[in-house]
Amino acid sequence: MLDLKICPGCGDRGDHPVTGTTQLRCDRCGHRWTFRRLPLFALTGPSGAGKSTVGPRLAARLSGRVVALEQDVLWTGVLRENSPDGYGHGAFRATWLRMAAMIHQSARPVVLCGTVAPPEFEPLPERAYFDGIHYLAFVAEPEALAERLRARPAWREWDEPRIAEMLEFNEWLRDSAATLDPPVELFDTTNATIDEAVDYACTWVEKRLPA
Known part of the structure; x- marks a missing residue:
């Protein structure tokens, strides 16, 4: 089953x-x-920090060893409607953990690319399916992050209040990462090239892959 x-x-x-x-x-x-109780890798951080750009390259580099997935593909329908806080607590997060645990039964750990933090995964019952969840957050200087979000296509609906919320999350991660349980590793993409970000993420995953 x-x-x-x-x-x-x-x-x-x-x-x-x-x-x-x-x-x-x-x-x-x-x-x-x-x-199979494998580790889950959460590549997190605010929108605009580079997760979606790095994710496909990470999948290519680690092909055959991990399964890289974009969190937003399930941000739809009843899962979105059942998230009254707007950030995916409850059904959305639990569904992702169940999905990753099923994929793990094929002996490939999941790298989940999306905006998440330990307080949103760690308390859930489905957390028991994993031999640890590792968190790497891409962050950036506020000015650079805001500029990237304002440059996005109109259909993505990045108005100023929404940008302000994401900047707040960015700063919270930068301030709190080391004190979270488990701690979140940070990589600043403000001046990093895409290749540098991909290299960092790949090395981070490879160091934690089960033997």
């Missing part, structure tokens, strides 16, 4: 996974089954 919430023994659906190191247990029938 690829959906790790569904017991292959009795077919029950459990909202709170009960795990050992490499086993899941159904809290209804007690059935146990093995699963």
Whole structure:
């Protein structure tokens, strides 16, 4: 059963996974089954910092070793509607963790490119599916970030209030990264080339890949 919430023994659906190191247990029938518990890599940071530019190159460089995914492809329909805070708490984040855990059963860790922080993933029940979540945040100087966002196409709807919110998130990451649980590693893209950002992200992932 690829959906790790569904017991292959009795077919029950459990909202709170009960795990050992490499086993899941159904809290209804007690059935146990093995699963791959791999690390998840979160390439995060504010919009405009470079995640979407680096993601495809990261996928090409690490092809066959990881699966790189863009978070926003699920930012639609009921998942978006069920996020009253506008930032994807709850169903959106939980769905991404379930999706990544299913992909992990094919023995390839996921690199998830999107705006997220430890407080949005770590408390969720689905966090138990992973042997750690590693966070690398691309950040930038406020002026550079605002300029990039203002230059985006009109359909992306980057008005000044929305830009201000993203600048606030950028500064919060820069100030708080080292104190979060787990800590978030930072890479400043203000003056970095795309190749430098890709090299940094690739090295960061490779150092943490399971043997």
